[in-house]
Amino acid sequence: MIRFEKVTKTYANEDALHNLDLSISAGELFVLVGPSGSGKTTLLKMINRLVVPTSGKVTIDDENVADMNLEELRRHTGYVLQAGALFPNMTVEQNAAIQLEALGWPEPKRHARILELLKRVDLAPELFLQRKPSELSGGEAQRVGIVRALASNPNLVLMDEPFSALDPLSKRQLQALVLELHRELKTTFVFVTHDMREAIRLADRLAVIHNGELQQLGKPADILADPANEFVRDFFDDPVARQRFLKQVIDSGFGRSISVDDQYVALKGSDTIFQWAALVQQTATQNIRVGNRLLEPVDLIDYMATLK
Incomplete structure (x- = not known):
């Protein structure tokens, strides 16, 4: 568990973070998202x-x-920066094994661990072990950065906008890799991004930060379906994404009041029209309840007809 309690950071009489409270659970893939200058990287670096x-x-x-020993804290925390941040005069293996060497791992054990992880991130060891960073693409360099961060089996991995400089294909591939690694390792990941689509794809939960203050905290679907304020609504301004949530169906005027004789399955506003459609597929007459409104199968057909 990571906890921020009444955290403020002031630079030159201006708050980068102001009186912020936030908790991150062990094993989460937690995303800090917000525009540039919002304070999210400052929060991560704390x-x-x-x-x-x-x-x-x-x-x-x-x-x-x-109060922690600083050297021990950093040696046991994985850290992935933008563009890999690899040392240009060192090989891939040397870059990836830096923390292991600092922790006193013997060379054969270091070598075996780096071989294992390079394979896991789809970098063939026979091709990449002895390459220098100048011989790597941006996506390959970031994969090496991920190997370095995971090499010592840390309980915590920090990722500071690691994919922001990559092309869309490399970005999608590495996002998928992070999701796979998180599922396998069950390690706590704290990930910073200014890309709302990346945040939605990756996060178990996310915190929206703006002007050094927490705007909203929750699961991506909950935030998309029910933004807390105008800033969050504008930041996640993706009408196509929002149209899939049941809250949007209700807000569009569909449904009716519930009567005592109605039979229904209760769903949340952050559930999707696809969950609704699956119920209707199983039982053609299935009604659902969202809050205090009843939605019937005909409402699904009519709502779908309004979508562009």
Whole structure:
């Protein structure tokens, strides 16, 4: 568990973060999302003490980060930056094994671990072990960065806009890789992005940050279906995405009041029209309840007819 308690960070009399409270559960893929300059990277860097709060505190498993041994904290935290941040004079294997060497792993054990992880991120060891960063594409360099972050089996991995400089195909491939690795390893990932689509795709939960303050916290579907304020609504301004949620169906005027004789399956506003359609496919006359409104199969047909 990572907890931010009343955290403020001030630079030159201006708050980058202001009195922010936030908790991240162990094993989550947690995404901090917001526009450039919102404070999300500052928040991330407080976890491994690259940034120190002006006031408030950050704890990991109830231990104040300020009281932890800094070297041990960073050695046991994976960290992936933009563009890989690889040392240009070192080979892929040397770059990937930096933390393992610092932790005192013997060379044969380091070598075996890097071989294992390179295969896992689809980089053939026989082709990539001895390459230098200048011989890698952007996507390949980021895969090496991920290997380096995971090499020591950390309980926590921090990722600071790692895919922002990549082409769309490489970005999608690496997003899929992060999801796979998170499912397999069940490690806590904290991921920073300014890309709302990336945040929606990756997050178990996400926190929307703006002007150093928390705007909304929750599951992507809940935030898309029910944005907390105008900023969140505008930031996630994707009408096509929102049209799939049942809240949007209700907000569009469909449904009727519930009577005592109605039979229905209860769904949430953050459930989707596809879940609704699956119920209707099973039982053609199936009604659903969303809040205090009843939706009938004919409403699904009529709503679908309005979509572009």
